[in-house]
Amino acid sequence: MYEVIGHPSSRAFRVLWMLEEMGEAYTLIPAKPHSPEALDCNPSGKVPALRVDGQVITDSTAIVTYLADKHGQLTYPAGTIERAQQDAVTHQIIDELDAVLWTATRHKIIHPENRRVPAVIDSLKWEYERNIGHIADRFVGPFVMGDKMTIADIILTNCLNWAFAAKFPAAPEKLTAYAKAMRSRDAYKRATGKS
Template sequence: MYTVIGTVKTRAARVIWMLEELQQPYEHIPARPRSPGVTAVNVAGKVPVLVEDGTPITDSTAIIQYLADKHGALTHPAGTLDRARQDSLTQFLLDEFDAALWMAARHSFVLPEEMRLAGVKNTLRWEFERSQRTLAHRMGEGPFLMGDTMTVPDIILTHCGDWALAARFPIIEPKLSDYLQRMRQRPAYRRMMARRDQEGQSAT
């Protein structure tokens, strides 16, 4: 059985959602970044961490792609043109969406206060909106990013959409708004969100 380390408020949500989609059993340890339970398996103190057979795997994208490859679901096979398109979408989302949101978080609460630049968030919002327009042209005609098949980048994009909402980064593309609403209806997504809600209740 897999062990997922990290609170659902972090990118660990991507890993939990993937495991729910795959219907794989797992143990969830909602440890915070840099807590002793995390540094014991990842010296950088970052989450999520997936532990399988005593071996830790770090980085949410590496983890969910590994799980997709291992279980032969939510991914196109390596060495195919569809997989190249899939990986291109994944990299685009990491570079243009995830990176902007993470930089905004760093200048909101992660960095020491004297190192934060409040004005940078206006630039990041502008870049985020421009990236949405580019993505709208790349989205397939089906319900998912690549058409009729849900793949790894769908999990990354939906998580970034939720993150953007929390960070007050507007979703300006109607096509993207409609897509996010569809993805949030998935039963596996709702199970992941239920874990996050339980996590929040236990913290109060």
């Protein structure tokens, strides 16, 4: 049994969705960042964390990669060209979408007010729009890697949802349709019900 530490409205949702897609049992501890439960797992207080047999894994991408590899689902095998391509697009999503969205969020609500630079958000929106266009250019569908759903889909869909909620520029139509299809998955709906 896995134990997920993190609030479903955070990147913990990626872990919940992953576990629902795989049909693995888990317990959710709906901890917010910097809560005692979060600090118990991660000295930085960040969520999510996954407790497995008394050990803790932090970072949503590390967690979903671990789960995919352990269960042989939603991934290509390590050491294959397909896995290298999957890792490349996953890192592109993390570097070019997630990082931009997280920087904007920090300057909007996370940093102390005297450390926020709201003017940077317009530049980040421009960067996001350019980057989402690059991802759309390589997107064939129905999933990021073509015919097989992988962890890249979980992370990309989460970023598209985050961008929409943050009022970032709309993604190209094919990615908007893709995100809608991903949100219609039964496992996604089950994970959403946890919040």
